[in-house]
Amino acid sequence: MTFRVLAGLAAALTLAAPVAAQETTPRWAFAIHGGAGVIERADLSPEQDAAYRASLSRALEAGAAILRDGGSSLDAIQAAIQIMEDDPLFNAGRGAVFTAEGRNELDAAVMNGRDLSAGAVAGLTTTRHPIAAARAVMENSPHVMLIGQGADTFAASQGLEQVDPSYFFTERRWRGLENFLRERNLPIPSRPAGAPAAGMASLEPAPPLNERKFGTVGAVALDQSGTLAAGTSTGGTTGKRWGRVGDVPVLGAGTYASNRDGCAVSATGDGEFYIRATVARDICTRIAAGASSEDAGQAEVDDALSLGGYGGVIVVDGNGVPGFAMTTSGMYRGAVTSSEPARVAIYADEQ
Template sequence: MAQTPAQTQPRTPAPTTTDAPRWSLAIHGGAGVIERAGLTPEQDGAYRASLNRALAAGAAVLESGGAALDAVQAAVQVMEDDPLFNAGRGAVFTAAGRNELDAAVMNGPDLTAGAVAGLTTTRHPIAAARAVMEQSPHVMLIGPGADAFAAQAGLEQVDPAFFFTERRWRGLIKALTEAGLPLPERPAAAPAPGAQAAVAPPLNEKKFGTVGAVALDSQGRLAAATSTGGMTAKRWGRVGDVPVIDAGTYASNRDGCAVSATGSGEYFIRSTVARDICRRTADGATVQTAAEAEIADVGSIGGDGGVIVMGLTGTPAFAMNTSGMYRGAVSSAAPAHVAIYADEP
């Protein structure tokens, strides 16, 4: 897929000082066809406010001297609880009418990682991924076993109806109808039609609503975290790139980068996007150059999406080959800055 000049221009928010930050955080809330004409001013404002809340949660950890791992989890959990994003409470539905959630986390200093896929009852999938990393001998758990492990680890469990949103349900019905596939029964515990009122983009918005965060803390530690509800109307237990370490999530102090990706997961898996970006930085590329080169490679085989990358200097990078990506950054040297459209700095 050919890249246009607008798709390869730098995406890093301009810092307000030349001093290297003591800590730094970047987040994303999904990439795709996100255009000004497709969002009302109220919807635009709602997304920006939510991104700022996630930045504030992660920044509070880092400003107090906390670990990058704690900061990325805090930021992602805010977005998992926000129905605007395709993660946690705003997750899309499978063809069977279920919400199945994936997440991953990785710690840069020691390369430890944890991932989960197909969760249905754990409120914060990113917390479950971290529990896998810290409280089990494994890297990835899936399905009912992953939920059972999360419950055993003391993580909050909820009724699957907790994740139901009318917007996503309507999106499922529309997608299945267009594909000529059978429609599932509305979940019995779901709120009555019309009971939920929330600011939301049009149902025909094509975007990859994965959420993620990357951070550098004051001790020089890098971390990455990513969470998603996957694809609308996904079938057969499909799992995308998010919980696949090396594809959608990666962090390595040795390589000097942390990555969280959002996009067409099958292409990101085939391209091992996150790991390749860190290989490029290990070979001497800047995080921005590495991010843009990798997204160009993904585009060349037909993939769409974006990445956020954090380096050891605390300078974040954003790259995408889509018309928009919900994103933001904050550091000890620069105030919070959020953006949505591809042509925003």
């Protein structure tokens, strides 16, 4: 596994001036991911490859436009993630994977590095944009994490759009669940109420179903005021049972941001291992102790995933340098800064 940064930014890891010295030319940076997994060039058709790159570019530009105009890191993160939550290509919002019971249960978290405020939700079934619900928990409640029906009720009370659960249905994710359950000799639930009739929904552009575990989406940002923030949203893992919750809404595991440490992180992968290793928080601790983004990301992902899982992370440091680490053959990702043009990538060997 190697840590990958955008072309032209590697030198900035050690040469970038402190944020405080750049007051006359405010710096901003933005990075996103759409999940990591077994993503090989041979598995994606040219149309599928292009569809992912186009979607990543749309989300990246949505956040960049806000930061470019002096907007907040939190606004940039929410704007980009909501685009990916609405895109059935990703395992978040519409396009989320199914539980073993045939439901879409959605998790999200957001964190403000300036004051360490944070909000998280788990097990949503009717809130269109889980990342908006997580931010509402952070800004408009005395709590940090809400779950299940209560979280949806709170989101509705905040004026956030509610939808029928069938809104989140996609045919390819349903097929993925059927395959998953058959492989394990588990019962296949009835097709969800309100879903299109079998055979009526298009499967294109669909990636191979073996990426089903890693479609989480996330974003990290540094805005012109120097505030770091991170956000992540996911449908979890195909066939999850018993109300399983992964690392995404667990602050310090799948999502973390701290101005003091100079770090913002969003993770994707086998969440149980990220929770056990407190990946996101530890990356920030390593950076605060003097490690570069490259060294911190590589060391922490290696440590966590040596326990038995696979995945990756995106990082933005206090100097506005974005970076990527992964142990998989691919991760849907992109980054842009005030001094570097937008760039998106899919495969692990793309620089």
